[in-house]
Amino acid sequence: MKAYDTFNPNIPDAEEVIPAPTLPPVSEELRQSEPKRKEKKETVKRVVKKPEPKTKRAPAEPLVPKIKRWVGSQTTRWILGLFLGFFAVYLGFSFLSYFTSCIKDQSEINNTQIGLSGDISNVGGEGGARIAEFLINESFGLGSFVIVLWLVAMSLKQLVGKPRFKSVDFTIKSIVALVTVSLIIGLLTIGFNTQVNWGGYHGRYVNEFIVHFFGWTGAIILCMFLVGCFFVICLRDFINWILRLKRARDARRKVEAEKRAIQREREREIEEMRRYEDADAVPDAVEEMVESDDDAQVVFNGEEPGLYSTLPDFDDTEYSIEDDAPIVSEHSPKEQTRTEAVTENRTSSVETTPAPEPIVTPNPEPVDDNPDLEEEEDDMIVNVNSISQVETPHLPDNHGLPGAHPYKFPPFEILREGVVKVSVDAEEQLENKEKIKKTLLDFGIPILSIEATVGPTVTLYEIVPDKGVRIAKIRNLVDDIALSLSAEGVRIIAPIPGKGTVGIEVANKDPQTVSMRTIIKSKAYQETKYKLPIAMGSTISNDVYIADLAKMPHLLVAGATGQGKSVGLNAIIASLLYRKTPDELKFVMIDPKMVEFSLYAKIEAHYLAKIPGAEDAIITDMDKVVATLSSLCVEMDNRYQLLKEAHARNLIEYNDKIKAGKLNPLEGHRFFPYIVVVVDEFSDLIMTAGKEVEIPIARLAQKARAVGMHVIIATQRPSTNVITGIIKANFPARIAFKVSSGVDSKTILDTTGAQQLIGRGDMLISNSSPMVRVQCAFIDTPEVEEICDYIARQPYGQGAYELPDPVVTGSESEGGESGNNFGDKDALFEEVARLIVSSNTASTSSLQRRYSIGYNRAGKIMDQLEAAGIVGPAHGGKPRSVLVDAVTLESILNG
Numbered sequence: 071m072k073a074y075d076t077f078n079p080n081i082p083d084a085e086e087v088i089p090a091p092t093l094p095p096v097s098e099e100l101r102q103s104e105p106k107r108k109e110k111k112e113t114v115k116r117v118v119k120k121p122e123p124k125t126k127r128a129p130a131e132p133l134v135p136k137i138k139r140w141v142g143s144q145t146t147r148w149i150l151g152l153f154l155g156f157f158a159v160y161l162g163f164s165f166l167s168y169f170t171s172c173i174k175d176q177s178e179i180n181n182t183q184i185g186l187s188g189d190i191s192n193v194g195g196e197g198g199a200r201i202a203e204f205l206i207n208e209s210f211g212l213g214s215f216v217i218v219l220w221l222v223a224m225s226l227k228q229l230v231g232k233p234r235f236k237s238v239d240f241t242i243k244s245i246v247a248l249v250t251v252s253l254i255i256g257l258l259t260i261g262f263n264t265q266v267n268w269g270g271y272h273g274r275y276v277n278e279f280i281v282h283f284f285g286w287t288g289a290i291i292l293c294m295f296l297v298g299c300f301f302v303i304c305l306r307d308f309i310n311w312i313l314r315l316k317r318a319r320d321a322r323r324k325v326e327a328e329k330r331a332i333q334r335e336r337e338r339e340i341e342e343m344r345r346y347e348d349a350d351a352v353p354d355a356v357e358e359m360v361e362s363d364d365d366a367q368v369v370f371n372g373e374e375p376g377l378y379s380t381l382p383d384f385d386d387t388e389y390s391i392e393d394d395a396p397i398v399s400e401h402s403p404k405e406q407t408r409t410e411a412v413t414e415n416r417t418s419s420v421e422t423t424p425a426p427e428p429i430v431t432p433n434p435e436p437v438d439d440n441p442d443l444e445e446e447e448d449d450m451i452v453n454v455n456s457i458s459q460v461e462t463p464h465l466p467d468n469h470g471l472p473g474a475h476p477y478k479f480p481p482f483e484i485l486r487e488g489v490v491k492v493s494v495d496a497e498e499q500l501e502n503k504e505k506i507k508k509t510l511l512d513f514g515i516p517i518l519s520i521e522a523t524v525g526p527t528v529t530l531y532e533i534v535p536d537k538g539v540r541i542a543k544i545r546n547l548v549d550d551i552a553l554s555l556s557a558e559g560v561r562i563i564a565p566i567p568g569k570g571t572v573g574i575e576v577a578n579k580d581p582q583t584v585s586m587r588t589i590i591k592s593k594a595y596q597e598t599k600y601k602l603p604i605a606m607g608s609t610i611s612n613d614v615y616i617a618d619l620a621k622m623p624h625l626l627v628a629g630a631t632g633q634g635k636s637v638g639l640n641a642i643i644a645s646l647l648y649r650k651t652p653d654e655l656k657f658v659m660i661d662p663k664m665v666e667f668s669l670y671a672k673i674e675a676h677y678l679a680k681i682p683g684a685e686d687a688i689i690t691d692m693d694k695v696v697a698t699l700s701s702l703c704v705e706m707d708n709r710y711q712l713l714k715e716a717h718a719r720n721l722i723e724y725n726d727k728i729k730a731g732k733l734n735p736l737e738g739h740r741f742f743p744y745i746v747v748v749v750d751e752f753s754d755l756i757m758t759a760g761k762e763v764e765i766p767i768a769r770l771a772q773k774a775r776a777v778g779m780h781v782i783i784a785t786q787r788p789s790t791n792v793i794t795g796i797i798k799a800n801f802p803a804r805i806a807f808k809v810s811s812g813v814d815s816k817t818i819l820d821t822t823g824a825q826q827l828i829g830r831g832d833m834l835i836s837n838s839s840p841m842v843r844v845q846c847a848f849i850d851t852p853e854v855e856e857i858c859d860y861i862a863r864q865p866y867g868q869g870a871y872e873l874p875d876p877v878v879t880g881s882e883s884e885g886g887e888s889g890n891n892f893g894d895k896d897a898l899f900e901e902v903a904r905l906i907v908s909s910n911t912a913s914t915s916s917l918q919r920r921y922s923i924g925y926n927r928a929g930k931i932m933d934q935l936e937a938a939g940i941v942g943p944a945h946g947g948k949p950r951s952v953l954v955d956a957v958t959l960e961s962i963l964n965g
């Protein structure tokens with residue numbers, strides 16, 4: 071019965087294939103003939119065997135695209151460019167040498183065979199002499215120099231991508247030039263009796279025919295016609311090119327002039343600063359005078375609340391418009407206001423308005439004398455003007471009211487000029503459209519129309535599918551379309567919200583960088599009424615994307631490493647720095663990487679906030695993070711308390727009351743600036759401190775909006791243990807740069823898509839309205855540095871905004887420590903001391919981890935160890951040095 075084994079359902083092979091009852095009966099014949107049986111068995115197996123799952127093999131790339139890709143590759147282009155370039159040089163020298171050597175070489179060439187010529191004078195040798203003889207004398211005469219120009223242009227195009235032209239167009243024009251020049255020179259030299267035909271045989275014989283046929287008059291008219299054609303076809307582009315070069319040179323000169331102006335401005339500022347310093351050293355009499363003047367301006371005396379209203383009425387038209395939606399400006403970045411001039415004018419207004427105290431008035435120097443700008447000037451200077459009316463840097467306390475310090479926003483010239491016009495090769499666009507149409511048709515999806523919108527890095531192809539097409543079907547074709555276009559960054563939006571179309575985004579071959587300057591100078595940004603406008607970049611339709619951080623109200627930024635997060639954070643910070651004065655805005659910067667925000671340390675006095683006693687305002691030390699977050703929670707609670715007492719629902723109402731003099735500063739009321747907390751590498755914090763960080767961040771995110779505190783967290787690890795449920799729930803506004811997987815994209819945006827971005831600032835923004843793809847504005851480190859330098863050069867007396875003392879929670883003070891007295895040793899003191907000395911490392915964060923204690927307790931143990939001389943002082947984020955050995959330690963502990 072062995073022969074039946076094949077059909078036994080218990081044998082795996084058979085079992086998998088078919089159930090036994092359906093098998094045909096086995097014949098006697100089969101049993102008798104073993105070979106036959108085997109054969110039959112195989113046949114049956116083949117018939118019944120379930121098709122094995124196909125192992126997916128990458129489809130072999132067809133030959134033609136492969137060749138195309140190879141031809142279009144950078145290496146091939148460079149090799150071709152080099153070849154054309156060197157050949158052009160060789161040909162150029164041979165042609166030039168032909169003028170001096172043609173007569174002698176001609177007879178040599180004509181009398182010998184190729185390769186056998188002996189005495190050749192042409193610097194290009196026999197080859198050069200023969201090519202020059204053929205092209206100049208026997209073909210197109212001097213017109214052949216066009217070939218050299220063509221070679222040079224093609225070579226440069228291959229090597230450096232410039233000048234930009236379409237190869238076919240350029241070649242046709244070059245041929246027209248070659249023929250025309252040859253004919254014209256041929257006509258002009260027709261009577262010359264020289265050994266060389268300066269118009270070549272072509273110029274000579276064609277002209278002889280023309281003169282014979284049309285006579286001299288006809289020949290001259292024809293010649294003029296040809297010259298006209300030549301100018302129209304060839305030289306027009308050339309003239310345009312020259313004009314473009316000229317314009318570029320003028321623009322460069324303008325930028326240089328602007329730079330010089332900035333330089334002068336800086337020198338003037340330095341001069342101003344010196345004056346301030348001198349002002350500190352004024353004689354006592356003047357000091358007294360200032361003080362008495364201050365007394366006269368006491369803003370609130372506790373008895374006459376009305377007096378407070380004599381303070382400047384800070385213009386708050388800015389707060390009058392409420393709008394949650396981010397601005398996607400209808401104005402393209404091209405449309406820019408003349409705000410550079412306005413900035414200057416703001417300056418001039420502050421400077422020229424007479425201040426009550428001469429020693430602090432900056433040098434009244436007219437900055438801009440353009441009368442056209444006067445009106446704008448009046449509009450833009452409101453804040454600063456009102457400042458200058460009470461301008462008194464010696465005024466000891468203005469209760470934080472904005473405008474107490476003369477302040478100038480950084481000029482735009484600091485930022486680099488960027489691309490204004492974005493364009494995509496018409497050929498590329500047409501080709502992509504055709505490919506999309508074809509791919510969709512291949513999958514049985516006919517479309518009615520397709521239109522392209524070109525963005526800085528991505529082009530949106532909007533298609534209208536035929537009736538009856540299932541949208542989901544198109545959505546599933548993303549990979550096929552990407553393959554057919556051989557492009558990255560393909561994303562399908564099906565359907566585009568609010569439109570009856572499907573969008574296919576495709577990365578441009580030649581992506582443009584959107585400069586921060588273009589965005590900051592845009593009318594949309596300049597005229598926005600948002601309270602905390604963050605200018606993020608440019609949308610696919612080249613509109614400026616601006617959102618209001620105050621409405622967001624907190625922002626989560628995530629993306630894989632190197633995709634533009636840091637640039638994005640700098641863009642956010644810079645756009646706030648260009649709109650908010652130091653009195654109106656403070657940052658808390660948490661930077662575990664230690665390098666990202668270090669540039670902003672310069673503006674500590676102006677824009678940063680820190681906890682009492684902290685050395686650095688940029689928090690790089692993990693130990694300080696918990697304390698700072700705790701301090702921010704206290705600040706939030708304090709603000710709420712004051713808001714409650716002032717019967718104000720939010721910070722704007724509260725600050726309005728302050729400005730109107732309705733609140734008593736002696737009761738703790740003061741103008742509160744916005745606080746923006748920026749946390750880079752949030753994942754590091756969560757990994758190290760876990761709940762100790764997550765809980766205060768979540769608290770702030772839940773409540774801090776109304777009191778003007780906003781949190782931005784950034785992470786390159788968008789996993790669920792970093793972006794936890796509690797964090798996600800409290801950060802409705804999210805930005806995703808390119809991530810490595812759809813899962814990461816879902817973690818950030820709750821949907822896939824971010825994995826299909828192209829990097830380098832390409833991002834998706836999800837902020838209450840439908841998700842938007844934006845090319846982030848690019849701001850480079852030197853630009854940030856210059857902005858900070860500019861701000862830092864301006865005197866600002868207040869110093870860093872002081873946050874309240876952090877609270878020591880019950881859990882953190884457990885374990886036998888008593889308050890702030892470091893003399894009373896913690897219960898863990900001895901154990902920790904021995905551990906530190908034996909391991910020779912002393913870091914507060916490792917203590918926290920090892921003993922599962924809070925920051926405050928670990929910090930205090932460390933301070934006690936320092937006080938006992940066991941460890942050295944703190945050095946920023948670095949571990950402390952261990953000062954004693956085990957023997958000394960024991961004597962300290964016993965003594």
Ligand SMILES: Nc1ncnc2c1ncn2[C@@H]1O[C@H](COP(=O)(O)OP(=O)(O)OP(=O)(O)O)[C@@H](O)[C@H]1O
Nearest residue numbers: 583631632633634635636637786830831846847848
């Ligand atoms: N908006 C942009 N436009 C053009 N290029 C950009 C843009 N943003 C980033 N890039 C390019 O990408 C590089 C990396 O950007 P960035 O340093 O911001 O990445 P990152 O995500 O912060 O990386 P990491 O997490 O490792 O610090 C930049 O040096 C720059 O060349």
